[in-house]
Amino acid sequence: MDIVSFRHVWKRYPNGTEALRDITFDVPEGDFVFLVGPSGAGKSSLVRLLIREERPTRGEVYVHGLELGELPRHRLPHLRRQVGLVFQDYKLLPRLSAYENVAFALRVLGEPRRTIARRVGEALEVVGLAHERDRYPCELSGGEQQRVAIARALVHGPRLLVADEPTGNLDPGTAWEIMQILMRINAGGATVLMATHNRDIVDSMRRRVVALDAGRIVRDCPHSTYHEAAPASALRA
Ligand SMILES: Nc1ncnc2c1ncn2[C@@H]1O[C@H](COP(=O)(O)OP(=O)(O)OP(=O)(O)O)[C@@H](O)[C@H]1O
Numbered sequence: 001m002d003i004v005s006f007r008h009v010w011k012r013y014p015n016g017t018e019a020l021r022d023i024t025f026d027v028p029e030g031d032f033v034f035l036v037g038p039s040g041a042g043k044s045s046l047v048r049l050l051i052r053e054e055r056p057t058r059g060e061v062y063v064h065g066l067e068l069g070e071l072p073r074h075r076l077p078h079l080r081r082q083v084g085l086v087f088q089d090y091k092l093l094p095r096l097s098a099y100e101n102v103a104f105a106l107r108v109l110g111e112p113r114r115t116i117a118r119r120v121g122e123a124l125e126v127v128g129l130a131h132e133r134d135r136y137p138c139e140l141s142g143g144e145q146q147r148v149a150i151a152r153a154l155v156h157g158p159r160l161l162v163a164d165e166p167t168g169n170l171d172p173g174t175a176w177e178i179m180q181i182l183m184r185i186n187a188g189g190a191t192v193l194m195a196t197h198n199r200d201i202v203d204s205m206r207r208r209v210v211a212l213d214a215g216r217i218v219r220d221c222p223h224s225t226y227h228e229a230a231p232a233s234a235l236r237a
Pocket residue numbers: 013014015017018019037038039040041042043044045046
């Protein structure tokens with residue numbers, strides 16, 4: 001079953017901005033998808049629909065076959081645990097250590113202390129930060145903070161990881177470290193959907209690329225690049 005399906009989705013914000021226009025696409029389980037497009041193309045809007053932070057104006061969004069528009073409010077926390085989210089600006093809680101940032105969501109659920117310790121330990125291990133677990137965000141580099149944020153996104157064991165410009169604030173080397181972590185997570189079976197402006201990363205990874213422009217999908221190709229390859233005729237001209 002596809003883990004994500006958009007069916008003729010339109011999104012118009014209350015101020016009249018038409019952010020998404022007739023978006024239809026599917027993401028099979030285990031896929032790695034780059035979402036590209038100029039600023040304002042609608043990438044973050046699409047991400048917000050996936051966790052029902054926003055609702056479509058028209059059309060349907062399915063996650064794990066569940067139509068989000070019909071999802072009762074009390075099921076939202078469950079949905080949001082199934083979808084790991086990573087942002088450009090990490091969004092860590094400054095007064096909590098790396099460990100506590102990752103543990104926080106499990107504590108809220110009232111998970112037993114031993115379970116929390118095991119799962120947080122595993123998540124920090126995946127991102128290679130087990131040894132920095134007691135540091136506070138201000139004591140970590142941007143790349144390390146992003147790794148904590150990825151561990152936090154992983155701690156519920158989501159089958160879908162959605163990252164909105166996760167390397168946007170990082171230097172190229174650190175960005176690659178983050179990509180390697182995302183690739184490992186994908187190789188472990190999780191589906192990854194990543195919005196990015198990072199052309200080098202998209203071009204070297206050669207994964208599926210869904211390109212948006214002014215709210216429409218203008219390209220959806222497997223093993224693709226940031227920009228569509230110019231047709232041979234254009235190169236000759
Ligand atoms: N809450 C909102 N209310 C009104 N308009 C919005 C809102 N959020 C986004 N928009 C508008 O919707 C359009 C799509 O924005 P969105 O943030 O989805 O683009 P994006 O592709 O993520 O851009 P960027 O690459 O800069 O992050 C833009 O015109 C933006 O101004």
